[in-house]
Amino acid sequence: MYEQDQAAAVKRIKRYITLAIVAVVVFPILLGTFFTVEEGHIGIVKRFSEAKYQVNPGIHFKVPMIDSVEEIEVRTRKNEENMASSTAEQMPVTVAVSVNWTVERSSALDLFKQYGGLTQFEQRILDPRFRSATKDIIPKYTAEALIQDRAAAIAGIERLLMDEMEGFPVTVDNIQIENIQLPQKYLNSIETKQTEKNLADAEQHRLARQNLEAQRDVNTAKAKADGITLVAIAEAESTRIKGIAEASAITAKAKALNGNPLIIKLTEAQNWDGKLPHTILGGGSTPILDMRSKS
Incomplete structure (x- = not known):
């Protein structure tokens, strides 16, 4: 058991x-x-x-x-490169440039078969062409233009790189110049030039303000002169109108006197002060004297 x-x-x-x-x-x-x-x-x-x-x-x-x-x-990836180059005036420059790129979903298998993965594609295809496009474009710009019009240089790199990457199963976009490193001597000259420009702008502003104030004084004086002229014209016109009115009145009065002798008598009566004349001249050569005794 x-x-x-x-x-x-x-x-x-x-x-x-x-x-x-x-x-x-x-x-x-x-x-x-x-x-x-x-x-x-x-x-x-x-x-x-x-x-x-x-x-x-x-x-x-x-x-x-x-x-x-x-x-x-297959999400967007970013590659960055620090490249030494030169400007149009042969000035050495170091630029930090970046590019965004994305693998096309439908072509992922083809990319893997041809290049073995993303790292190999970057090293063998994307990065060399990216560096080449950047170094072809940067020397076409002066240092000043490269700083002031960075967008134009970016557009040039992007256009050239897209042409180089045509036919590959990726999409390239959003290229950026992250940093531009120029010699210190040139940066100092830029600072000096900017300082002088700021001083010149300040002087120009001061002169413009002086001209404005002078023009304002001229306008004020002209306005006063125009006012005086207008007053004088108005007074002269008033005097002329008064003269015309008075002349018209005299003419009318004369016509009335000529047409009606009684008006003369009426006028004399209106103008008599109530006193008799002291001397009356007759028609002859002998005057008539007032022989009344004075009280």
């Missing part, structure tokens, strides 16, 4: 061991039948190291122990 129990125990132990071995072997195989791809990436499924197809983000199934998966980022 003891031997039977011992044999049964050995069988149970063997069964447990077998189940454990099966679990150890089978469980990883089961786990290897599915995989996930993170958002913003494309999964490249390889079979015996040969890229077969691409899958979008999410959970997917594959052949365990045969298929493997690599991810390619």
Whole structure:
């Protein structure tokens, strides 16, 4: 009986061991039948190291122990370069330039097959062309133009790089000149020039203000003179009108006197002060004297 129990125990132990071995072997195989791809990436499924197809983000199934998966980022990436170059006047300059680029989702598999991944594509294709475009454009600008019109230089680099990258499964955009490092001697000369310009602008402003004040005084004097002239004209016109009115009145009065002698008598009567004349001249040469005694 003891031997039977011992044999049964050995069988149970063997069964447990077998189940454990099966679990150890089978469980990883089961786990290897599915995989996930993170958002913003494309999964490249390889079979015996040969890229077969691409899958979008999410959970997917594959052949365990045969298929493997690599991810390619399809979000916007940024490359930066610090490049030594020279300006149009042969002045040494160091520029920090950046470019944003994105892998086209539908072409991720082709990019992987041709270049083996993003790092290889950057090193072999994008970066050399980016440096070449930048070094071709920067020497076309003077240092001053490069600082004042940075957008024109950026547009030139972008246009040239897009031409160079045509046909590749990526989109290139948003090129920026992050920094421009010029010799200190040139920066000092720029500062001196700007200071002189500021002084000249201040002097120009002062002269303009003086001219404005002088013009204001001239306008004030002219306004006063115009006012005096207008007053004089008004007074002269008033005098002329009064003279015309008085002349018209005299003429009318004369016509009235000539037409009616009684008006003369009326006028004399209105103008008489109530006293008799002291001397009356007659028609002859002998005067008539007033012989009345004075009281």
